[in-house]
Amino acid sequence: MGLRFYNTLSRSIEPFTPAVPGRVSMYTCGPTIWNYAHIGNFRTFLFEDLLRRWLEARGLRVFHVMNLTDVDDRIIKEAGARGLPIREFTEPFARAFFEDRDFLRIRPAHAYPRATDFIAEMIRLVEGLLAKGVAYQGDDRSVYFAIQRFPAYGQLSQLDRRSLKAGASGRVSTDEYDKENAQDFVLWKAARPEDEAVAAAWDAPFGRGRPGWHLECSAMALALLAREGLGEVLDIHAGGVDLIFPHHEDEIAQSCAFTGASHFARVWLHGEFLNVRGTKMSKRFGNITTPRDLKADGVDAGALRLLMFQTHYRQKLDLTDEALAAAREGSRRLGEFDGRLRRATRRTAGTPNAWAEWAGRVAGDVSEALDDDLNAPRAIATLFDAVRDGNRLLDQGLPPGDGEVAEWVRALEVLDVLPSGGGGTTVSHGAGAAAEGAPSDTPPTEPEASENWARAWAAARLTAKGRRDFKEADRIRDLLKAAGWSVRDNKDGTVEVRRV
Ligand SMILES: [Zn+2]
Known part of the structure; x- marks a missing residue:
């Protein structure tokens, strides 16, 4: 049936074809580097890693951009409390994010633009929106987007236009707000003394200030698409479900109003939440868990990846000690079989039919599962079936050929769930x-x-x-x-x- 994804925009599964044959432009919202990213953030980044790896395994050349938000309300507050410029305050968290990414074997994006490196692009975007009359300057000197002037507003989050009209009387200058209160949102916030104190204010023709959170993704995505000659519309935009509103809705409004295109991204993919022992992770519950905490507890990246991928990205996932232990055991079993398979590989040509069938099933079923809106749980079930059947063949003294082993390796490469360092890992893993x-x-x-x-x-x-x-x-x-x-x-x- 070919590659297909659930598109939040249409609320349905659609076949996927990139605009430029063979190439995929993909933008994923990155972390706000005000603290260590937690494992819930990384569940989203792992789902995006799977998406990226599967597109690449399908022979598509992916251009992947992930932003780092290095200016926002929380950053300014925390940097101010420490008496540091925001750049200095955020730098260690950017480094930590890359370390955690590498620990979890997430393939690096092609660009990690930081908001504060694209201020000129953001200013141009605001100027464009002001010129088109979809943005206005408030009496507080901040610049706002007028959602009533953009008829498609609310499409992604399926906002009711009537309630939109009722709620759209005011405007909001904070980055996060709820769906029941859709309001004109801030593009550019007029500078306050506390912004100046931490070097978070820039000159602009419409007044000194700093960008709103939503603006950065539009500006950086458009700038990097242009640099790559990939037009003004992304093939894929992904993120966590919590970003659908207001963040992604606002990204669409700004970008489309600016470019005149009917889409900012043709396909929107959203990953579900991760809970910890049944509760949403939050400071209030004191259950924030980061990859570095888990690493310090001796949890292996292979087990974590397996745990994440055993639940479909559009389903909620509960992180418990039992689930982690089961994933560790699963990863170990896969690694053990992988080692056994490689040791038994024949060096001669010619393959018993049973192995050829086995390999065909692994390759076919994994591919079919991942094509079907990244059904990783099904792909993993296939791998465990392959372990069972493969062990049976090995017990019978039948050695697999190079080709069969290669099919297994290829199927594993996308999920990358073997234990680190041990088992049968070779140059093809983590090298x-x-x-x-x-x-x-x-x-x-x-x-x-x-x-x-x-x-x-x-x-x-x-x-x-x-x-x-x-x-x-x-x-x-x-x-x-x-x-x-x-x-x-x-x-x-x-x-x-x-x-x-
Ligand atoms: Zn974003």
Whole structure:
């Protein structure tokens, strides 16, 4: 049936085709770096990682942008309390976010624009909206978006136009507000002394101030789309369900009013909440859990990924100790089988039919499940069936061929749920550059980067061999050789690269 997603815009499952064949532009709302991002935030980022990896596995070239919000009410308050400029206050949290991302094996976005680096673009957007008459300056000198002048307002969150009219009498200058009170929202907040104190104010033709939260995503997405020559409409915009209103509704209003396009993103995907032991994570309940807390408790990234993906992204997920323990055991079982499979791989051609069938089922079922609105729980069930059936074949003394193992590796690569470091992990997992897609033909000069490059190519060669593309495998071997690397296949199915 092909790739399809549940589009929040239409509230239905739709086939997915990017506007530019073979390319996908994707924007995901990133963290506000005022604190450590919690595991609920990371559930969303992991769902987006799965989305990105599956698009790439389907052969699409993805351009992925994730913003870092480094100016907002909370940041200004916290930075003020510490007497630090916002840039200095947010920097450690940006670094921490990248560390947590790497711990959870989330593929890095192609760009992480920070709001304060795109002030000029935001000012241009506000000027454009003022010129079009959809924005106005309030008597408080702040600039607001007039939602009544944008007829499509409320489409994404399915706001009732009548209640909209009733509620739209006022305006709101805070970043978050509820759906029952849709009001004119702030684009640019006039500077206050507390903003000046933490270097959170910029000059603009319509007065000194700072951007509202919603404005940054529109400005940065449009700027980066233009830079890549990808037009003015995103293929995919994703985020947590809590962002549908007002954040995404406001992003659409600003962007479409500015560009004149009928869409800001053609497909909107939203991930559900994560609860901790039955309650929503909040400061009030004292149950905020971060990836670094879990890491310190010895929780492995493979187990966490498995736990997250065992529940569909549009279903609520409850994080409990039991669920974590079960995921750890599941990840361990998958890793154990992976090791056994690789050790048993035959080096000769020709495959018993049973393994060919097994591999076909793994590849086909995982692919079908992920095509179906990223049904990762079904894909994982397929993997566990494959473990059961594969172990039976191995018990019978039937060894799999390279090709069958490669199908297994490919199916696993998208979910990436094996235990870290142990089991049967090889160059194809977590090898830095290997996780970034196809490496370039020219090796980097820096030694460590060069080794990652060689490992990435070795992994690509293994995959090529797996699909019996020996011409490509040979080309990669020659390419590595020319760069001074030899590649050796080990008996246990792993690959070694060495400098010659
Ligand atoms: Zn956003």
